[in-house]
Amino acid sequence: MEIVRAATAGSLESSDAMVTVEPREDGVAIEVASVVLCQFGDAIERAVRAVLNELHVERAQVRVNDRGAVECALKARVETALRRAGEVQA
Secondary structure (H helix, E strand, O other): OEEOOOEEEEOOOOOOEEEEEEOOOOOEEEEEEEOOHHHHHHHHHHHHHHHHHHOOOOOEEEEEEEOOOOHHHHHHHHHHHHHHHEEOOO
16 A cells, blocks of 8 residues: 555544554654553554554554554554555555
């Protein structure tokens, strides 16, 4: 999947996450801001990378503003933002 436009998914409500995806020239960059960053920062990044790998995204800027979302909610927000921003390559 190629990221062709900026897109967001989610909210800043408690127990949710706001995910923003933008095109990037090369590689993947992930920025995480979270109320539980010290405890779960690595797990959040792993979850984001898992979705990126699943959808074959090689170039993207991903920003996650987490408010304590569970992993399945976080992955759903990432996938939704990517699908809104992307174009499937044949």
